[in-house]
Amino acid sequence: MLFTIAYVVLIACCIMCLYRVSRGPTAPDRAMAIDILGIVVVCFAALLSLKTGQAFYLDIGITWAILSFIGTIALAKHLEGKGFDE
Amino acid sequence: MSDIIGKVFVAIGLAFNILGCIGLIRLPDMYNRLQAATKCVTMGTCMVLLGVMIKAGIGHSAELTTRCVLCMVFILITAPTAAHALAHGAYSSGVKLWEKSVVNRYEEDFKSESTKQEAE
Numbered sequence: 001m002l003f004t005i006a007y008v009v010l011i012a013c014c015i016m017c018l019y020r021v022s023r024g025p026t027a028p029d030r031a032m033a034i035d036i037l038g039i040v041v042v043c044f045a046a047l048l049s050l051k052t053g054q055a056f057y058l059d060i061g062i063t064w065a066i067l068s069f070i071g072t073i074a075l076a077k078h079l080e081g082k083g084f085d086e
Numbered sequence: 087m088s089d090i091i092g093k094v095f096v097a098i099g100l101a102f103n104i105l106g107c108i109g110l111i112r113l114p115d116m117y118n119r120l121q122a123a124t125k126c127v128t129m130g131t132c133m134v135l136l137g138v139m140i141k142a143g144i145g146h147s148a149e150l151t152t153r154c155v156l157c158m159v160f161i162l163i164t165a166p167t168a169a170h171a172l173a174h175g176a177y178s179s180g181v182k183l184w185e186k187s188v189v190n191r192y193e194e195d196f197k198s199e200s201t202k203q204e205a206e
Binding site: 013040077 | 099100110111116120123127130131142154156157160164167168171174175178179
């Protein structure tokens with residue numbers, strides 16, 4: 001029961017993020033929505049690992065968080081008009 | 087007992103997540119959306135991870151506990167950093183504030199900063 005409700009709530013979160021990705025009037029909006037989507041996916045991975053008892057789902061979550069962080073920083077620097085190391 | 091506490095934490099975290107995502111849709115400009123979504127979703131996901139950790143039993147499965155703590159620390163460090171960088175990048179690239187915003191203190195700093203850079 002808890003898992004069903006949790007999945008429905010998280011899928012609703014994902015749909016809202018994707019709405020902002022598709023409609024967002026500016027580029028930073030889309031980058032921000034992708035970042036939030038990454039954090040919601042970590043939440044998904046945690047619940048999946050609780051349900052199955054397999055800890056490796058959390059590895060997927062950690063990896064996803066790292067990659068989405070790097071992507072967001074790169075996009076932010078690109079929007080600012082600077083290189084990645086400034 | 088730990089089962090109920092874990093469920094309560096997961097439920098609170100999910101409520102934070104959904105409220106943050108509603109803020110992502112409803113609020114008027116990029117900076118409002120950024121602050122609503124980032125803070126709520128970071129907090130909510132950390133609470134869900136805490137609830138998963140408690141529900142699985144802190145002493146029972148060392149792998150799950152370690153990974154949850156790692157994930158929590160990582161998200162708490164990186165999400166505000168990414169949001170700060172995005173806000174800075176958005177302001178530099180010329181995203182306007184909402185027309186009903188009352189104060190913009192960053193404008194003065196931004197102007198002096200850019201004139202200093204031009205002088206250099």
